[in-house]
Amino acid sequence: MASLEKYLNTTEKCKSLFESEIRRLKTPVCRVFLKGGKITPVDFKVSGLSVKSKNAAKVKEKFPHLVTANGDKILMAVAKKSKDKIKNKRVAVLFSGGPAAGGHNVVAGVFDMLGEDNTLLGVKSGPKGLIKGDLFEVKSEDIKRIKNTGGFDYLGSDRTKIKTPEQFEAVKKTCRDNKLDAIVVIGGDDSNTNAAFLAEYLSEHIKEDGSGVQVIGVPKTIDGDLQIGKHLPISFGFDTATKIYAEMVGNILQDTPSSKKYWHFIKLMGRAASHVALEVALQTKPAITLISEEIAKKNMSLEDIIEDISKVVIARAKKGKNYGVVVVPEGVIEFIPEMTKMLQELNKTVAENESELENKCLAEKRDILSSVMGAENMKLFSSLPEYIQEMMLFDRDAHGNLQVSQIPTERLLIDMVKHHIKKAAPEVKFATLNHFFGYEGRCGVPSLFDAAYTYNLGLAVGAILLSGKTGYIASFTDLEKGGKILAVPLTALLNVEIRHGKEELVIEKALVELDSPAFKYFAKNRERWAEEDLFNSPGPRQLWGPASKQMPVTVALNQGYSGLEINIG
Amino acid sequence: MASLEKYLNTTEKCKSLFESEIRRLKTPVCRVFLKGGKITPVDFKVSGLSVKSKNAAKVKEKFPHLVTANGDKILMAVAKKSKDKIKNKRVAVLFSGGPAAGGHNVVAGVFDMLGEDNTLLGVKSGPKGLIKGDLFEVKSEDIKRIKNTGGFDYLGSDRTKIKTPEQFEAVKKTCRDNKLDAIVVIGGDDSNTNAAFLAEYLSEHIKEDGSGVQVIGVPKTIDGDLQIGKHLPISFGFDTATKIYAEMVGNILQDTPSSKKYWHFIKLMGRAASHVALEVALQTKPAITLISEEIAKKNMSLEDIIEDISKVVIARAKKGKNYGVVVVPEGVIEFIPEMTKMLQELNKTVAENESELENKCLAEKRDILSSVMGAENMKLFSSLPEYIQEMMLFDRDAHGNLQVSQIPTERLLIDMVKHHIKKAAPEVKFATLNHFFGYEGRCGVPSLFDAAYTYNLGLAVGAILLSGKTGYIASFTDLEKGGKILAVPLTALLNVEIRHGKEELVIEKALVELDSPAFKYFAKNRERWAEEDLFNSPGPRQLWGPASKQMPVTVALNQGYSGLEINIG
Numbered sequence A, B: 001m002a003s004l005e006k007y008l009n010t011t012e013k014c015k016s017l018f019e020s021e022i023r024r025l026k027t028p029v030c031r032v033f034l035k036g037g038k039i040t041p042v043d044f045k046v047s048g049l050s051v052k053s054k055n056a057a058k059v060k061e062k063f064p065h066l067v068t069a070n071g072d073k074i075l076m077a078v079a080k081k082s083k084d085k086i087k088n089k090r091v092a093v094l095f096s097g098g099p100a101a102g103g104h105n106v107v108a109g110v111f112d113m114l115g116e117d118n119t120l121l122g123v124k125s126g127p128k129g130l131i132k133g134d135l136f137e138v139k140s141e142d143i144k145r146i147k148n149t150g151g152f153d154y155l156g157s158d159r160t161k162i163k164t165p166e167q168f169e170a171v172k173k174t175c176r177d178n179k180l181d182a183i184v185v186i187g188g189d190d191s192n193t194n195a196a197f198l199a200e201y202l203s204e205h206i207k208e209d210g211s212g213v214q215v216i217g218v219p220k221t222i223d224g225d226l227q228i229g230k231h232l233p234i235s236f237g238f239d240t241a242t243k244i245y246a247e248m249v250g251n252i253l254q255d256t257p258s259s260k261k262y263w264h265f266i267k268l269m270g271r272a273a274s275h276v277a278l279e280v281a282l283q284t285k286p287a288i289t290l291i292s293e294e295i296a297k298k299n300m301s302l303e304d305i306i307e308d309i310s311k312v313v314i315a316r317a318k319k320g321k322n323y324g325v326v327v328v329p330e331g332v333i334e335f336i337p338e339m340t341k342m343l344q345e346l347n348k349t350v351a352e353n354e355s356e357l358e359n360k361c362l363a364e365k366r367d368i369l370s371s372v373m374g375a376e377n378m379k380l381f382s383s384l385p386e387y388i389q390e391m392m393l394f395d396r397d398a399h400g401n402l403q404v405s406q407i408p409t410e411r412l413l414i415d416m417v418k419h420h421i422k423k424a425a426p427e428v429k430f431a432t433l434n435h436f437f438g439y440e441g442r443c444g445v446p447s448l449f450d451a452a453y454t455y456n457l458g459l460a461v462g463a464i465l466l467s468g469k470t471g472y473i474a475s476f477t478d479l480e481k482g483g484k485i486l487a488v489p490l491t492a493l494l495n496v497e498i499r500h501g502k503e504e505l506v507i508e509k510a511l512v513e514l515d516s517p518a519f520k521y522f523a524k525n526r527e528r529w530a531e532e533d534l535f536n537s538p539g540p541r542q543l544w545g546p547a548s549k550q551m552p553v554t555v556a557l558n559q560g561y562s563g564l565e566i567n568i569g
Helices: A002-010 A017-024 A056-062 A064-070 A103-114 A126-132 A140-146 A165-177 A189-201 A238-259 A275-284 A292-297 A302-318 A337-352 A362-370 A375-383 A386-394 A409-424 A448-466 A517-531 A553-559 B002-010 B017-024 B056-062 B064-070 B103-114 B126-132 B140-146 B165-177 B189-201 B238-259 B275-284 B292-297 B302-318 B337-352 B362-372 B375-383 B386-394 B409-424 B448-466 B517-531 B553-559
Strands: A042-050 A073-079 A090-096 A119-123 A135-137 A182-187 A214-219 A263-268 A324-329 A432-437 A472-477 A484-489 A494-499 A502-507 B042-050 B073-079 B090-096 B119-123 B135-137 B182-187 B214-219 B263-268 B324-329 B432-437 B472-477 B484-489 B494-499 B502-507
Touching: A002 B517, A002 B553, A042 A448, A042 A484, A056 A064, A056 A502, A064 A189, A073 A448, A090 A103, A090 A126, A103 A119, A103 A140, A103 A182, A103 A448, A119 A126, A126 A165, A165 A189, A182 A189, A182 A448, A189 A214, A189 A502, A214 A448, A238 A263, A238 A275, A238 A324, A238 A432, A238 A448, A263 A275, A263 A409, A275 A324, A275 A517, A275 A553, A302 A324, A302 A375, A302 A409, A302 A517, A324 A409, A337 A375, A337 A386, A362 A375, A362 A386, A375 A386, A409 A432, A448 A472, A448 A484, A517 A553, A517 B002, A553 B002, B042 B448, B042 B484, B056 B064, B056 B502, B064 B189, B073 B448, B090 B103, B090 B126, B103 B119, B103 B140, B103 B182, B103 B448, B119 B126, B126 B165, B165 B189, B182 B189, B182 B448, B189 B214, B189 B502, B214 B448, B238 B263, B238 B275, B238 B324, B238 B432, B238 B448, B263 B275, B263 B409, B275 B324, B275 B517, B275 B553, B302 B324, B302 B375, B302 B409, B302 B517, B324 B409, B337 B362, B337 B375, B337 B386, B362 B375, B362 B386, B375 B386, B409 B432, B448 B472, B448 B484, B517 B553
Parallel strands: A090 A119, A090 A182, A182 A214, A214 A472, A263 A324, A263 A432, B090 B119, B090 B182, B182 B214, B214 B472, B263 B324, B263 B432
Antiparallel strands: A042 A073, A073 A484, A119 A135, A472 A484, A494 A502, B042 B073, B073 B484, B119 B135, B472 B484, B494 B502
């Protein structure tokens, strides 16, 4: 036991058996990067593929350098012709936004592609660190330590947006102080929008020779809402997060016919898009899954949703199945059209009647509101459970705005379904439990898919930089047929969106399309899943063995692949 | 994609790639069961080990047959001498209580050991099904389908206790109707207590030839509170549940230095004992882990606990670490001595002043209480957050009792630590999130440890039955040295406990011992874990590959093993 205690002490600081083995795990490398078994730079040539902004003229106006240089053509990695070696490049890499599994492997991929002749610098604490100039040199020991591990802790991250002229100026200073040739931004839609602006701003007169600093983006977000059809199958971190959630949902599904006791309402992280909920649904096949985009598109009311859920609960009860699972996307409330309408009027009314409403109890507040608000909105508000009404009236941020994300959607649904069933079918037993899976999905060790995907994205970024390009986002496609490395022009992804009342050029969040193969497959099968116990319990993600190579089901369907296994290299 | 859709349809009903592969996974078999590579019955001989009840006389009085037959001697499996084959035995197997990973493998083990010459019957819905006589024949196709899978859904389970004479009589009828020779009870401490009573009751005059029906118990519970020192290392399901929780806690730990934003308070299932919290702590090394048994033993007050947590939060903040993880066992509230005392008086006071308290608001209720209750208890009550006070006064069950399990301990701690820090160190930023991991740990696919442990327990049960014994619980020890199969007399585990004011003979729950190697290792190291980020993120449990064979750390420490890897067969 003394020897066991000694061993246990050596496992501290991420050196458990699993964590040690994971670092030794070989991730497959796309063949284009291999020459004689060694990682090697590539050329980027025009692929014949392109992507177009809906607001090309506006984009050209704001991004004269990038649009002239890159246009809307997607580049493709091909074997390198010349034997010239690029040397002495100094590249900085940073994480932006919430963590996602595989970030460390992007860093490892860039490092390995740059090789010994160039230098990789890590930016501490994300964009904030880039502004402050908080950089350090990445060493090969670090890469060994972080390879295949979860988290963003090697560099840290933050959510600063580089927007003001002073911030841009500060970044320029950081580039000059550190003699940077390039910056790699690992982030979501907003961060890659930022990367596009940065690429344009830094495109010339930065370095001593008058040239610019290259900027390349990497698609990260567990929400999966940064994807570009066939040109970018998915953002990294999505696979790991959904595999973690799918295991948990699957475990609970497996529990339901064992215990025959509860309906579990499970909220999953992801405020804007329902990709996570859809993926988990396809992996686990629960009785009910709400898809926010469908609710918005079909203009469903809250009552419609409650009725739909109740119908399934009652139908299953008739078959003796007083149990089941309902998967709820975190942001669903904001996709119910009547709800957004009501909240808008509520916000306005509360702001305009602040003094009158002060220090009143709920019933009194409701009286005041109903004398001002429209009947329909008031009816919806009054139909909500009282603690939700209270939250909507009392829990407001410093600007007086309701924190919609604070509303416990899963409990709201439970209470309203309970209420509905009590009236519609009082004989039905309906015991419930609720869960929220979120933070546990961001920093898990990457799945084999994410580990390979991110390492190859990192290699791609390194290669794009060595080829001298700027203003691209790296992509990795054809994942069932060896893999293809692409560089997609960031500016071609920008479209006009109204934010805070102002026109802005941004990368739009990719939402679940109701005509996508993944959603259509879900829609075609969900009624059977609601009626019978056809669920899966897909288990913990495997890093070794026969079940390790699975990719996200939504990706395989939407990319038109013939199977679920990755085949890279 | 058509072919992908077709494939996806074939994965319904637990036939995903992972679930299909898991069924094919070979679990190691203890050598004593193998003859020429085939599973074969064994003899059970006296091992030299024994276990003694503290109330032997009382036990003998209640269990004359069993005590005479089995005494307190632990039996050990050895190679079978004779070549006689036992035939035509009819054995019934049931699950009792909440699900735990590996239950299906116990059934598979019993089935494989009984072989083709005997019949295994499954009892539907636990003890309730035994009373009703709801049995069906287990077929080899079923075993192929359930092997290595999670959940108790193959048989179902329930929490009925067989207590009344009518219930015992009904079980006797079931035995006769189904011509049973034996019953296997897979359950926790209470279910195995029940198995002892059943074994005594059924020990003679049940079958036509005047002989009895054998009853054998199997130690199940994710809480890990059914263990007997070196004679029974752990109940099954504990390893899988703690590995699932440890992955989640590890993922969140990995998130903390990535985001540098939150203290996460994580409640883990397990109301009576803190084995789960201790095991997860040893696997993940968070800043703070509460152990209920220590709190009780050291007579710590709620304020002591709040102060201890706050100290760590403040000390870490000074090092720039405004983040961390606190692991909280579900039942901790009931282990705080002053809390139990206060709740006792509160329950009494509320019951005695029911009419006076009715329809009063919280402040008024508090006034009434403070005129009746002792000052110390009242002070503690008033120190709690108001919503907790309200819960304690308003949320009572049909008998007027407080549902202690309903108290959101993790939120209570957060609020009180927040309050404390605001006074003690107002400059410290303390943002929090809370989690509860419970149900997702009960029905996951068994870890390799649990899969092997339960399959061998099942083989052991089958072999004990074939050897003609009754009134034993199956055990599997020496897990790092090939494994040893034991049969422990159930009656020797019974001790007197006061339940509902009455003396009862029960198997006591095994709590965390403060002088156990596992707790001592934790206590020796936790201060360092609180100061620095020394955590592990032990990852998802692996069923294949180099990291698949790990056993629980508490088991390895308490059994005095030299490493963490199982070595069976």
